[in-house]
Amino acid sequence: MIRDLSWVDPLYLLFALRWTILLTLLALVGGAPIGLLVASLGNTANPSTRLVSRAYIGLVQGIPLLAWLFLFFFGFPIFGIDVPAWLAATCAFSVYAGAFLGEIWRGALMSIPKTQWEASSSIGMSYIAQLRYVIIPQAIRIATPPTVGFVMQLVKNTSLAAVIGFVEVTREGQMTAAATLAPLSVYAMVGAFYFALCYPLTVYSRRLERRLHVAR
Amino acid sequence: MTYTFHFRDVFAAQDALLQGLVLTLELTATTILFGFIIGLGVAVASVYGPRWAQRAARAYVELIRNTPLLVQLFIVFFGLPSIGLKLDVLPVATIGLAINLGAYAAEILRAGIQSIPRSQVEAGVTLGLTRSQIFRHIVLVPALKNVFPSLTSQFILLMLATSVASQIAAPELFYAGSIIQSRTYRDFEVYTVIAVVYLVLALLLRGLLALCYRLLFTHR
Numbered sequence: 187m188i189r190d191l192s193w194v195d196p197l198y199l200l201f202a203l204r205w206t207i208l209l210t211l212l213a214l215v216g217g218a219p220i221g222l223l224v225a226s227l228g229n230t231a232n233p234s235t236r237l238v239s240r241a242y243i244g245l246v247q248g249i250p251l252l253a254w255l256f257l258f259f260f261g262f263p264i265f266g267i268d269v270p271a272w273l274a275a276t277c278a279f280s281v282y283a284g285a286f287l288g289e290i291w292r293g294a295l296m297s298i299p300k301t302q303w304e305a306s307s308s309i310g311m312s313y314i315a316q317l318r319y320v321i322i323p324q325a326i327r328i329a330t331p332p333t334v335g336f337v338m339q340l341v342k343n344t345s346l347a348a349v350i351g352f353v354e355v356t357r358e359g360q361m362t363a364a365a366t367l368a369p370l371s372v373y374a375m376v377g378a379f380y381f382a383l384c385y386p387l388t389v390y391s392r393r394l395e396r397r398l399h400v401a402r
Numbered sequence: 403m404t405y406t407f408h409f410r411d412v413f414a415a416q417d418a419l420l421q422g423l424v425l426t427l428e429l430t431a432t433t434i435l436f437g438f439i440i441g442l443g444v445a446v447a448s449v450y451g452p453r454w455a456q457r458a459a460r461a462y463v464e465l466i467r468n469t470p471l472l473v474q475l476f477i478v479f480f481g482l483p484s485i486g487l488k489l490d491v492l493p494v495a496t497i498g499l500a501i502n503l504g505a506y507a508a509e510i511l512r513a514g515i516q517s518i519p520r521s522q523v524e525a526g527v528t529l530g531l532t533r534s535q536i537f538r539h540i541v542l543v544p545a546l547k548n549v550f551p552s553l554t555s556q557f558i559l560l561m562l563a564t565s566v567a568s569q570i571a572a573p574e575l576f577y578a579g580s581i582i583q584s585r586t587y588r589d590f591e592v593y594t595v596i597a598v599v600y601l602v603l604a605l606l607l608r609g610l611l612a613l614c615y616r617l618l619f620t621h622r
Contacts (some may be wrong), residue, residue, distance in 0.1 A: 248558075248604035252576060253597040260589035264405045291581040292591060338468070345470035356472060369480040377469045377477065384468035 196375055202358035202378050205272075209344045209354060212276045214337065216359045217283025219267065224288025229295045246285035249309055254278040259350045275347040279340065286336050294329035295321065331395035338387035342380060357380055403485035409585040412595050415578075422578025423599065428495060429574055430561045430607075436500035437560065448508065449515050455494040459508065466505030471566050474502055494566075495572035503560050510552045541588025547619045554611040558604050565600070575599060 200290075228239030247253070258281075259274040296320050305319040348357035359376035364367035414418075448459035454582050466474065478498035478510045482489060490496075526536040546553075568577035579596040 205436065229442065245601065248562075248601040249597045250562040250576070250600055252565045252568070253600060256593040257590070257597060260593060264590055266405075284480055302520070342468075342470040343582055345472045346566070348472070355468065359476075363476075363480075370484055373473055373476045373480065377473045380473060381465065381471045387463070 188367055189365060191362075191371055195362050196371070198362065199355055199358055199372075199375055199379060202353060203383070205352070205354040206341065206344050206356075206380075206383070207222070209272065209279065209347060209352070210276060210337065210341050212272075213279030213283045213340055213344070216276055216280025216286055219285030220280060220284025222289055224284060225291035225295060228288065230291040239292065243285045243289050246281060247289075251278070251282055251343055252349065254282055255346060255350055255372040257260045271347070271350045271352040275352050276348060279344065279347075282343070283336070283340060286339075287333065290332045290336060291325070291329050294325040296326050297328055299350075310338070311398070327398060331391045331398060334387055334391035334394060338384045338391065341383050407591055408586075408588050409591050409595070410587045412591045415582045415585070418582055419575070419595070420579045422573065425492070425513055425573055426561075426564055426575040426603070429492065429564045429567065429572070430557075431497065432496050432566065433499040433560060434557055437507055438505025438567035440500060440504030441460060441511050444504060444508035445511035445515060448512050460539075463505045463508050466502055467509070469490070471499075471563055471568060474498055475566060477571050491570060491572050495567035495570060497572075498570075499560065499564060499567065502563070503556070506556050506560075508541065509552065510549050510556060511544050511545065511553075514549035514555060515541055517548050518545055543619075550615050550619070552613075553609065554615075558607055561607055562600060579586060 208384065223240055224239050226287060227235045228243075230236060255278045256273060259269075259271065260276060262269040300341045302320055302324070306316045311319065344354060345356040347354055348360060353361075355376055359372050363372040366372065444459045446461075447455040449460065473528045475495065475498040478501070479491075479494055482497070484493060522540050522544075523536055531540070547579060564574055565576035567574055568580060571577065576596060579592050583592045586592070
């Protein structure tokens with residue numbers, strides 16, 4: 187049945203936006219530990235663990251996100267596990283976020299001068315204490331702007347979860363467009379919602395970056 | 403695990419896969435070409451243009467970079483017919499992807515142009531070079547050299563992103579995969595093969611662009 191686009195439709199889209207946000211958060215929760223692991227493996231003296239880290243990043247970044255979504259969506263049932271779309275999407279986005287966060291964080295760790303390690307060990311700090319009080323506080327300052335930038339990318343990319351049927355804002359838009367035959371206005375609205383979510387993150391990331399340069 | 407993999411069904415459809423691959427390459431190449439041209443135009447406008455052009459360039463870049471590609475493709479797909487342009491789906495996908503890439507390329511190229519120190523341009527002026535000579539030889543080529551690594555990653559991301567065009571039924575590689583899937587029901591096998599093909603393409607494209615870099619910039 188075809189109905190007119192009405193004032194409730196933006197509201198429905200707005201409600202669907204929370205699933206976009208939730209999926210982003212789930213992906214970050216799943217992706218951050220992977221990213222930490224990838225970053226720390228990529229920062230060791232051992233060439234073979236560095237290779238593992240680089241291979242993971244290359245593998246994930248060399249395959250379209252859409253393919254990762256489908257691989258997880260169709261892959262779980264092979265092992266006899268039926269997963270809902272949101273869980274498959276969470277897994278795919280975690281794998282994806284892990285690679286990008288790992289790359290960002292590895293770069294941040296590596297940008298800390300070697301002298302910082304030497305100085306802190308010369309005053310008798312343990313490895314953990316070095317990380318805790320010297321290296322990580324400096325690395326976090328460097329890593330924050332690109333990390334916020336990546337969160338913005340992630341918000342946009344969760345739109346692909348619509349393809350495996352997860353009802354976030356893009357999928358809600360598809361259904362509204364099909365019901366009202368007004369795809370252009372609907373997708374313009376969907377785009378506006380994403381913009382409202384992403385633009386503050388972009389501005390924030392840029393401001394952080396500027397502050398970082400001023401401080402140095 | 404009792405599942406047996408059937409890759410044979412997928413490889414039996416190699417004609418469809420190959421056709422999809424060719425169209426993905428075509429889509430990637432044309433999008434990179436047009437996206438680069440758009441990006442260069444917008445970057446130049448945002449650095450040298452009058453105030454209104456700078457504003458327009460800024461708005462375009464922010465609008466595109468802060469919304470998902472999928473939604474942009476839907477808007478182009480449904481929007482072009484409503485302004486009276488009825489095109490084939492492949493040109494539509496190219497337009498959508500080029501508009502997307504243009505914004506990212508513009509941002510990269512703008513950073514490149516602004517990375518050239520003013521003193522270089524001033525040196526060009528004292529040597530009596532014309533404005534277009536200065537732009538070409540003193541600004542553009544060194545700027546391209548500086549940002550080539552960023553452009554390379556952006557082009558690879560774009561190549562992978564052409565898969566999103568399958569959602570407006572552009573018959574590229576990913577779309578070919580979904581057709582084979584619906585014919586054979588070998589979903590996991592199909593997408594494994596597709597993923598490997600993309601991975602190889604990404605590696606090849608990286609190699610190709612590294613070769614371009616060497617040919618274009620190292621003899622200077």
